[in-house]
């Protein structure tokens with residue numbers, strides 16, 4: 544099976560922030576086992592924005608968990624920033640996640656008792672490093688939060704809270720930012736602002752973002768959409784438009800209705 548990679552990029556290893564090599568993930572055992580990922584081969588070039596889409600149960604969350612080392616593949620390997628995750632023990636994995644990965648979730652996951660600035664610098668403090676105040680201020684100003692550094696999360700709108708979470712994810716310039724439905728809890732305008740920020744982090748700052756989403760509009764901000772169906776890559780789309788993504792998703796949903804998601808394979 545060939546690795547799914549994007550046009551214009553060679554297979555040179557250093558180009559990839561993240562590689563999945565023939566990754567299989569089976570949940571459970573025996574008759575009730577489910578193959579959530581079925582020999583997934585994927586290379587995510589550095590400095591690109593990738594959206595991962597697919598019907599419910601197609602394996603998106605499992606992919607994100609295996610890629611971030613939160614779950615171990617049954618077979619195959621994951622290489623993040625040149626490091627193969629299967630060779631790392633839990634301590635090394637935790638360190639790699641802290642130092643080289645950023646996370647943005649639908650539910651923001653901010654610490655309610657800490658200010659915006661404290662939330663943003665928390666991962667660095669856990670790593671025993673001091674955040675440069677000027678860098679933090681510059682980042683927060685770029686994200687429209689320069690005047691709100693001393694506020695608590697409860698004093699901010701949902702969109703502002705998500706921007707704090709994005710600042711937290713970007714501060715250490717991680718190799719990959721994983722975003723799981725980052726606009727799922729936001730209204731249309733706040734969602735657009737968040738997507739603009741993610742897009743700019745890639746275009747202007749060369750960050751690498753992998754975003755799971757159900758929303759074709761959100762996916763249209765990516766360079767490439769990777770479609771999943773039934774634990775396998777069902778195709779990719781470069782320079783996606785929301786309409787083209789929605790049409791492809793409708794096709795996948797029709798196929799998945801014919802073969803119910805979650806059926807044991």
Ligand SMILES: Nc1ncnc2c1ncn2[C@@H]1O[C@H](COP(=O)(O)OP(=O)(O)OP(=O)(O)O)[C@@H](O)[C@H]1O
Pocket residue numbers: 570571577578579597598599600601602603604605606804805806
């Ligand atoms: N811990 C688990 N134990 C057993 N089966 C699981 C487990 N986690 C996921 N699965 C199954 O693996 C398959 C893929 O699930 P996954 O959550 O990765 O899909 P998804 O595309 O993220 O779905 P959704 O869009 O609904 O979040 C599904 O059939 C699911 O029921």
